[in-house]
Amino acid sequence: MSQLSGLYAIWLREVKVFFREYSRLIGSVLTPLLWLVVVGKGIGASIEDDASFGGVGYDTFIFPGILCMTVLFQSVFYGLYIVWDRKIDFLKEVLAAPLHRSTIFLGKVLGGVTDSMVQVTIIVILGYFIFPEVTYTVRSLTVVYLFMFLLAVTMTSIGLIIGSRMESPEGFSLVVSLVVFPMYFLSGALFLKRNLTSEAPYLYWATVANPVSYAVDAIRYTLLRGDGGRPIEAFNEFGLALDFAVLGGFCLVLLVIGTWAFRTMRL
Amino acid sequence: MGAIETHGLTKRFGELVAVDNLNLDVAEGEIFGLLGPNGAGKTTTISMLATLLGLDSGRASVAGYDVIDKPAKVREQIGIVFQDPSSDDILTGHENLYLHGLMYGVPRAIIPQRVEEALELVQLKGREDDLVRTYSGGMRRRLELARGLLHHPRILFLDEPTLGLDPQTRQRIWAHIESIVAERKVTIILTTHYMEEADRLCDRLAIIDFGRIVALDSPQTLKDTVGGDTVQLEVVNVEAAATALENLECVSRCETRDGRLDVAVQDVAQNLPAVFTAAGEIASFSVRNTTLDDVFLHYTGHDIRDESAEGVAKHMHRVRSVNR
Ligand SMILES: Nc1ncnc2c1ncn2[C@@H]1O[C@H](COP(=O)(O)OP(=O)(O)OP(=O)(O)O)[C@@H](O)[C@H]1O
Ligand SMILES: [Mg+2]
Numbered sequence: 001m002s003q004l005s006g007l008y009a010i011w012l013r014e015v016k017v018f019f020r021e022y023s024r025l026i027g028s029v030l031t032p033l034l035w036l037v038v039v040g041k042g043i044g045a046s047i048e049d050d051a052s053f054g055g056v057g058y059d060t061f062i063f064p065g066i067l068c069m070t071v072l073f074q075s076v077f078y079g080l081y082i083v084w085d086r087k088i089d090f091l092k093e094v095l096a097a098p099l100h101r102s103t104i105f106l107g108k109v110l111g112g113v114t115d116s117m118v119q120v121t122i123i124v125i126l127g128y129f130i131f132p133e134v135t136y137t138v139r140s141l142t143v144v145y146l147f148m149f150l151l152a153v154t155m156t157s158i159g160l161i162i163g164s165r166m167e168s169p170e171g172f173s174l175v176v177s178l179v180v181f182p183m184y185f186l187s188g189a190l191f192l193k194r195n196l197t198s199e200a201p202y203l204y205w206a207t208v209a210n211p212v213s214y215a216v217d218a219i220r221y222t223l224l225r226g227d228g229g230r231p232i233e234a235f236n237e238f239g240l241a242l243d244f245a246v247l248g249g250f251c252l253v254l255l256v257i258g259t260w261a262f263r264t265m266r267l
Numbered sequence: 268m269g270a271i272e273t274h275g276l277t278k279r280f281g282e283l284v285a286v287d288n289l290n291l292d293v294a295e296g297e298i299f300g301l302l303g304p305n306g307a308g309k310t311t312t313i314s315m316l317a318t319l320l321g322l323d324s325g326r327a328s329v330a331g332y333d334v335i336d337k338p339a340k341v342r343e344q345i346g347i348v349f350q351d352p353s354s355d356d357i358l359t360g361h362e363n364l365y366l367h368g369l370m371y372g373v374p375r376a377i378i379p380q381r382v383e384e385a386l387e388l389v390q391l392k393g394r395e396d397d398l399v400r401t402y403s404g405g406m407r408r409r410l411e412l413a414r415g416l417l418h419h420p421r422i423l424f425l426d427e428p429t430l431g432l433d434p435q436t437r438q439r440i441w442a443h444i445e446s447i448v449a450e451r452k453v454t455i456i457l458t459t460h461y462m463e464e465a466d467r468l469c470d471r472l473a474i475i476d477f478g479r480i481v482a483l484d485s486p487q488t489l490k491d492t493v494g495g496d497t498v499q500l501e502v503v504n505v506e507a508a509a510t511a512l513e514n515l516e517c518v519s520r521c522e523t524r525d526g527r528l529d530v531a532v533q534d535v536a537q538n539l540p541a542v543f544t545a546a547g548e549i550a551s552f553s554v555r556n557t558t559l560d561d562v563f564l565h566y567t568g569h570d571i572r573d574e575s576a577e578g579v580a581k582h583m584h585r586v587r588s589v590n591r
Contacts, residue, residue: 002372005369005370005372005375006369006370006372008369009366009369009370010370012369013355013358013362013366016357016358016362017355017358020357021357088351088352089349089351089352089353090353090354090355092319092347092349092353093349093353093354093367093414094370095319096317096318096319096342096345096347097342097370097371098342098343098371098372099342099370267320
């Protein structure tokens with residue numbers, strides 16, 4: 001019971017801080033918009049044949065990938081705050097409380113996930129107005145949010161784990177850049193993974209090992225529909241069941257590692 | 268069994284031995300002071316007792332639980348006011364207190380009442396809905412004090428609790444600390460650079476230097492060991508006077524400071540003439556009661572006053588530089 005109150009307190013604190021700093025909100029919406037409009041339309045304009053992108057326009061094609069990008073970057077960089085909190089004494093107040101380290105970690109994760117979900121929702125709403133091919137139904141939104149949630153939990157955990165080990169914000173940013181950019185580009189956010197199999201098989205295997213791929217796969221297959229609202233089988237690269245199993249597995253493993261990371265964290 | 272016990276408690280940072288073989292035994296309901304110059308190891312000791320820092324050797328138990336084997340049990344019993352700013356400056360004072368209540372296991376229904384009481388105690392009513400960022404250093408300190416007391420812990424660690432507070436506020440806090448000890452038998456470990464605070468509050472004091480206890484007793488006994496009262500003398504021939512004074516039976520201590528002599532004299536009323544005779548030609552003199560300052564100087568060879576001034580400046584600097 002008291003653990004639950006503590007979990008709620010840690011989450012509530014993160015949410016309050018988030019809504020008090022609007023600049024974070026605006027900044028995080030701008031980047032995805034640039035990707036959608038400039039990269040999407042720009043590259044889309046030079047593509048003659050839509051077939052290698054499942055028959056939809058390139059900007060539409062990358063929209064699910066940009067949703068994942070928003071969650072991915074937002075979630076991982078959330079770990080920066082733990083570096084800050086450790087440098088100054090805010091965190092001691094939490095660590096001296098009668099709470100399990102797993103409670104503290106979970107509270108922080110949920111805080112970061114909430115931030116990500118709020119931000120990505122803005123992109124989801126904008127997408128509704130920009131892309132007619134994007135189909136929002138109760139079912140599709142449920143699936144999309146389920147996968148974005150799993151992705152956010154996974155990536156927030158990774159960010160917090162790295163943050164719990166880094167001494168400086170600069171070091172954190174450097175290490176995180178080395179992690180998130182490959183994860184983003186190797187997620188199939190910008191191309192179909194199966195096209196890699198013959199050209200560059202090692203890259204294909206890298207996408208298979210990347211948790212973000214599974215979120216992109218599930219969300220693109222769910223969200224983009226062809227004529228008459230039929231699903232586009234070209235987007236069904238791994239299959240929803242596998243997507244769910246793999247991403248869910250990543251989540252659980254990272255939550256365990258994160259609890260350990262917080263238990264052994266030095267101030 | 269004592270509320271807090273340590274045996275051979277030791278902490279190293281690389282080469283530096285911050286806490287060196289410390290043995291403490293603090294009884295339930297006792298206010299125990301740690302006194303020492305900057306870097307003596309007071310904060311490090313408290314961090315280990317509060318399970319925030321591991322130890323290199325020895326053991327420590329708080330409320331009967333070992334800090335290494337049962338840190339969770341220890342944390343259920345303690346409250347702590349940190350030396351450095353630890354409130355969340357992007358939240359309001361009220362939010363800081365409310366979240367503390369939730370995290371430290373205060374039942375949800377009584378949190379509002381506790382928060383009110385806490386705000387009342389540190390006189391922050393009317394400012395509770397402002398961001399901590401807009402508080403003065405002293406207001407922030409008061410908030411952190413209120414927060415440490417909010418969940419009614421059985422054992423309280425206060426690391427320089429009244430640093431930077433004005434005299435009236437300090438008096439209020441002292442009175443409150445005394446009342447919670449009297450009413451609830453709270454055990455308190457307190458560090459301070461204010462001798463007046465140590466004198467008024469502490470049942471016993473440990474003077475620490477370089478991580479080691481150099482003296483441990485009640486404030487009164489410590490003062491008595493250093494000597495009755497202090498006679499300050501300005502004399503013409505300092506060296507000759509010092510030698511002569513040290514040979515007197517009634518003089519327990521004679522120190523030279525800035526060309527002045529600080530002479531600890533037992534039973535001043537009786538012995539003052541003898542002191543004057545020994546001192547030779549006298550330019551001026553004054554007599555005062557021995558204070559803990561004298562005790563501190565005696566045991567550590569440093570004057571405490573320089574420390575506290577620096578401490579306040581350092582604290583204020585930290586307060587200002589903490590911005591997320
Ligand atoms: N994290 C750390 N890493 C390295 N050295 C440390 C660390 N924390 C403390 N020290 C060193 O340990 C010694 C004791 O520090 P501590 O903070 O316990 O002193 P203190 O008695 O609280 O002093 P003050 O009166 O200034 O608060 C100091 O020499 C300090 O430099
Ligand atoms: Mg200290």
